Amino acid sequence: MSAPQNQKQFETITVTASDLPVYCPGPNSPLWSMHPRVYIEIEKNGTASCPYCSATYQLATHSNAE
């Protein structure tokens, strides 16, 4: 069990392969989360959190490639 966090809770942002490469803040990010753009290395684990705003990005496993 982990200790409860006092930080804000952030939604998990699901992205698809067509959204790669993923940058944060993305086009749908709220203004308050604006920060220097960083590349989210989501391909490695399928999920990654932004070091700036702690937004969690998850790669959808849909295979929608054409």
Ligand SMILES: [Zn+2]
């Ligand atoms: Zn961010």
